[in-house]
Amino acid sequence: MVLNYIWIAFFAVAFVIALVRLVCFGDTEVFPAIMNSTFDTSKTAFEISLGLTGVLSLWLGVMKIGEKGGVVAALAKVLGPVFARLFPDIPKGHPVVGNIFMNLSANMLGLDNAATPLGLKAMEGLQELNPKKDTASNPMIMFLVLNTSGLTLIPVSIMVYRAQLGAAQPSDVFIPILLATFFSTLAGIVVTGLYQRINLLNRTLLLTLGGMSLFVAAVIWGFSRMDSALMNTVGTTSANVLLMLIIMAFIAAGVRKRVNVYDAFVEGAKEGFSTAVRIIPYLVAILVAIGVFRASGAMDWLIDGVKMGVSALGFDAQWVEALPTAIMKPLSGSGARGMMVDCMTAHGADSFAGRLSCIFQGSTDTTFYILAVYFGSVGISRTRHAVPAGLLADLAGVIAAVGICYLFFG
Numbered sequence: 001m002v003l004n005y006i007w008i009a010f011f012a013v014a015f016v017i018a019l020v021r022l023v024c025f026g027d028t029e030v031f032p033a034i035m036n037s038t039f040d041t042s043k044t045a046f047e048i049s050l051g052l053t054g055v056l057s058l059w060l061g062v063m064k065i066g067e068k069g070g071v072v073a074a075l076a077k078v079l080g081p082v083f084a085r086l087f088p089d090i091p092k093g094h095p096v097v098g099n100i101f102m103n104l105s106a107n108m109l110g111l112d113n114a115a116t117p118l119g120l121k122a123m124e125g126l127q128e129l130n131p132k133k134d135t136a137s138n139p140m141i142m143f144l145v146l147n148t149s150g151l152t153l154i155p156v157s158i159m160v161y162r163a164q165l166g167a168a169q170p171s172d173v174f175i176p177i178l179l180a181t182f183f184s185t186l187a188g189i190v191v192t193g194l195y196q197r198i199n200l201l202n203r204t205l206l207l208t209l210g211g212m213s214l215f216v217a218a219v220i221w222g223f224s225r226m227d228s229a230l231m232n233t234v235g236t237t238s239a240n241v242l243l244m245l246i247i248m249a250f251i252a253a254g255v256r257k258r259v260n261v262y263d264a265f266v267e268g269a270k271e272g273f274s275t276a277v278r279i280i281p282y283l284v285a286i287l288v289a290i291g292v293f294r295a296s297g298a299m300d301w302l303i304d305g306v307k308m309g310v311s312a313l314g315f316d317a318q319w320v321e322a323l324p325t326a327i328m329k330p331l332s333g334s335g336a337r338g339m340m341v342d343c344m345t346a347h348g349a350d351s352f353a354g355r356l357s358c359i360f361q362g363s364t365d366t367t368f369y370i371l372a373v374y375f376g377s378v379g380i381s382r383t384r385h386a387v388p389a390g391l392l393a394d395l396a397g398v399i400a401a402v403g404i405c406y407l408f409f410g
Helices: 002-025 030-068 071-086 096-108 112-129 138-148 156-164 170-196 203-224 228-256 261-295 298-312 318-328 333-347 352-363 367-377 386-409
Strands: none
Touching (some): 002 030, 002 298, 030 156, 030 228, 030 333, 071 096, 071 203, 096 112, 112 138, 138 170, 138 367, 138 386, 156 170, 156 352, 170 203, 228 261, 261 298, 298 318, 318 352, 318 386, 333 352
16 A cells, blocks of 8 residues: 555656646656656566566575475574573563574575565464554564564675666675674664563673674674775685585485485475566556656755755765665565666666665565554554564664675775
8 A cells, every 4th residue: 555655656656746847948858768768667667676576586596405404494493492491471482482593594594485474473473472452462563673674684685786787797796684683673672672671681681682792793893994895805705615615514414314306496486476477557656657767856955955055964865766675665665676787787786876775675674564564464453563663673784784884886
């Protein structure tokens, strides 16, 4: 529903501004430009979706091997002690804990098709424990904030889009996304923990979150000591080595579990092909709307206005070009994806704005969509502090993304 209103708003605003430019300024080129953009962007959307097919099939095939090889289950086991502290209201050993772990682990591996059903199953289990059936419980809110903060270890789709749009090194945003999404998740945990008065200073959480924070700080410190050329080389090489190690680990896990890794890969690759085809109409719809919005001059007016404000305050304003992706992300995943693609198309995949839009896309998740789907599935109407906690996590991710992009690519 939100995306419906956004889509209509893009066209309505574009028409009004184009009309103003025609009537008040005599700009006779604006409407032809708008119509040309509808054809150009629809063609671009199809070409991007077509290019996605092979790479998406590859990655979903690899992911399926990891899933059947028990990687998701292993992650759930490792994260068990930590999440037991984050969900103190859930009885020890309750079966819903397994669904929560599986959902979050699947999200971290980018297994969207597996993550959503597991998440809905987890919400059903949490609703059974919920004394007030129309009001979100503390475990529900913590669970959803962890989802909306978007902790993802492998941002497959973003790297695929970058490759399709001509990035020299599609994986160069891999480590920046990991860092930004970590800050988003950490903020979500802290904010929600404070709301719910969870003891965040217990030994398990301190060791886990503190250790992860120290590691992230060490990574940032190490990269800050390098010049831009060395930073780009080390970051890209590290990302590619890490991705290759993940692929080999998934294959090894499949072999260890005596999984037919070839058949598992083909099964996942089929899902990748279906996903690539399924995304075509959505990508066409959002890119055409954004193209009309941009061709009318509305996007330039918006960006220029924000730039003027930021520059007046004495700050560098090149990050503003990517801001539409950050604004759209809490509302709609496909809308934000369209904004990201539009930004890379307009400014270049390897431009500062193009890279930042990718980091914005990977640093958080679609807060309102997740809240609507998960709460709606169990009939929750009173969301309590879920929305502010989720949005604060999003804000932390956006701020971190800007700072990290300047560190790596500024």
